[in-house]
Amino acid sequence: MNALAGTVRLTHLALRRDRLTLPIWILALAGFLSATTALWASELSNHADLVQDTEVAAGSAGIRMLGLASGATIGAYAMVRDFLLLAVLAALMSTFAIVRHTRQGEETGRAELVGAAVVGRAAALAAAMIVTVAANVVLALLLALGLIVTGQPTAGSLVAGAAVAGVGIVFAGIAAVTSQLASTTRGASGMAAAVLGVSFLLSGVGNMAGQVDSTGLTVHSAWPSWLSPIGWGQQMRPFGGDHWWPLVLAVVLTGACVALAGVLVSRRDFGSGLVPQRAGPARAGRALRSPFGLAFRLQRGALLGWAVAMLGFGLVMGGLAAQVRDSTGASRDWYLETGGTESIVDAYRASILQMAGAAAAMYVVQVLLRLRTEEADGPLEVILATAVGRIRWVAGYAVTALLGAIALVLLFALGVGTTAGGTLGDPARQIARVVGPALVQLPGILVIGGVVVALIAVLPRYAVVASWTVMLWSILAGPLFGPGLNLPQWALNSSPFTHVPKAPAVEITVLPVSGLLAATASITLAGLLWLRHRDTKLPA
Numbered sequence: 301m302n303a304l305a306g307t308v309r310l311t312h313l314a315l316r317r318d319r320l321t322l323p324i325w326i327l328a329l330a331g332f333l334s335a336t337t338a339l340w341a342s343e344l345s346n347h348a349d350l351v352q353d354t355e356v357a358a359g360s361a362g363i364r365m366l367g368l369a370s371g372a373t374i375g376a377y378a379m380v381r382d383f384l385l386l387a388v389l390a391a392l393m394s395t396f397a398i399v400r401h402t403r404q405g406e407e408t409g410r411a412e413l414v415g416a417a418v419v420g421r422a423a424a425l426a427a428a429m430i431v432t433v434a435a436n437v438v439l440a441l442l443l444a445l446g447l448i449v450t451g452q453p454t455a456g457s458l459v460a461g462a463a464v465a466g467v468g469i470v471f472a473g474i475a476a477v478t479s480q481l482a483s484t485t486r487g488a489s490g491m492a493a494a495v496l497g498v499s500f501l502l503s504g505v506g507n508m509a510g511q512v513d514s515t516g517l518t519v520h521s522a523w524p525s526w527l528s529p530i531g532w533g534q535q536m537r538p539f540g541g542d543h544w545w546p547l548v549l550a551v552v553l554t555g556a557c558v559a560l561a562g563v564l565v566s567r568r569d570f571g572s573g574l575v576p577q578r579a580g581p582a583r584a585g586r587a588l589r590s591p592f593g594l595a596f597r598l599q600r601g602a603l604l605g606w607a608v609a610m611l612g613f614g615l616v617m618g619g620l621a622a623q624v625r626d627s628t629g630a631s632r633d634w635y636l637e638t639g640g641t642e643s644i645v646d647a648y649r650a651s652i653l654q655m656a657g658a659a660a661a662m663y664v665v666q667v668l669l670r671l672r673t674e675e676a677d678g679p680l681e682v683i684l685a686t687a688v689g690r691i692r693w694v695a696g697y698a699v700t701a702l703l704g705a706i707a708l709v710l711l712f713a714l715g716v717g718t719t720a721g722g723t724l725g726d727p728a729r730q731i732a733r734v735v736g737p738a739l740v741q742l743p744g745i746l747v748i749g750g751v752v753v754a755l756i757a758v759l760p761r762y763a764v765v766a767s768w769t770v771m772l773w774s775i776l777a778g779p780l781f782g783p784g785l786n787l788p789q790w791a792l793n794s795s796p797f798t799h800v801p802k803a804p805a806v807e808i809t810v811l812p813v814s815g816l817l818a819a820t821a822s823i824t825l826a827g828l829l830w831l832r833h834r835d836t837k838l839p840a
Contacts, residue, residue, distance in 0.1 A: 334446030370540025390468030473557030591696025614715025657741030754827030
């Protein structure tokens, strides 16, 4: 039988399964880029402000790690601010799609049923690559359209879309390989995420070690950046030269990865990966014999990755405190407006703590959606067959998410305080100044978690899509972006982050905190009651 037999039918099946997931990813990324570009265009309408902020971005090692300055234009400035986030999310979108249609199918047994028909060994992999590459092409076009709508040049907009999609396509190829190496979905995704982390570090180190040209507005990266797919996307320099040729590197690496995955898929046992799984102990330890112990064991790898990222994020943001203190123009105005005070350092602390709160909320959503995965894929049936009830099952993940969120915001605050102390002096005071306010973000995060639990209970089939939609909307309508996008007050109020006190810039008051906690309790309780009485949606 031809190894690609049945590819067309499996492609149709993959498109049907992803008819909501991929469009939401794509529309969210395109909407985010369009909205933030419009924001920068509004905030930096004065060209002198744009030149000054670009000089700061080019001269700051911390900002160069996150973005590559390519001149004083709105489009180029938007790429400094947004490219890394868009590239990472595009890479994750591609990784999840490939793993979902390859390794996850074998893990849940669906691939075994499909394989009983006239289907070649490499058909599922080929269908997953077709769908994922097509999704990235659509993403590139919509990103370009979003930039054009905001008034940016067409040529640069197309290069920007292609640069982001190029990173996504490369990680589709990388995930195709890791899906052959790992025996589990988490293992395949974790390997691809590790490659993504190395790519980020290489591009960041290459940019930080680069040189600023004589104009002070463009950075020329050092050689490590050229070892990273993220670096290749940045070297395309949208709105700053519009180079298409680095895209060839992405195409070549993707082709090599797909060819390697095609060879590996024919040389491994069905349902197994080439990397053997480590045998566990014959009996579970005492800590694992509870819903919380099991949930923590399953999520500890993800928590470790988030912890490293949040600590690093905090170290970088804290190191910028002295530059922000001395800043002028639109950048200073943005921090003052977002932070809600005339003290620029406190306003800066408040704004970056809001960013940390949004990031920790995304971790909470990721952990709680594991509830839906266990229900849809079957492990829940085994759990409920023991003495564990539905409420204890949910509580195990809820406690894991809460403790993880506390750890993440505290690690971020520790990172901020440590490097801010190095630039502003008095490290102990700097740490104390952000640790307490960081915990004030928790009520807003808990509201998001309560909504996810309620969605899993009431709309289990659409819980994943609906939860991420709520998460993204809460960020866009929150204090970081909502006021700049001129959203109406009712839209701003719909985000729980709008109601979180802007500490340490303003005094913490009891009313908004207690209101958010009451909303969390009400929404979560309603969800638990509904979950307790509805039928479970176990696989047939």
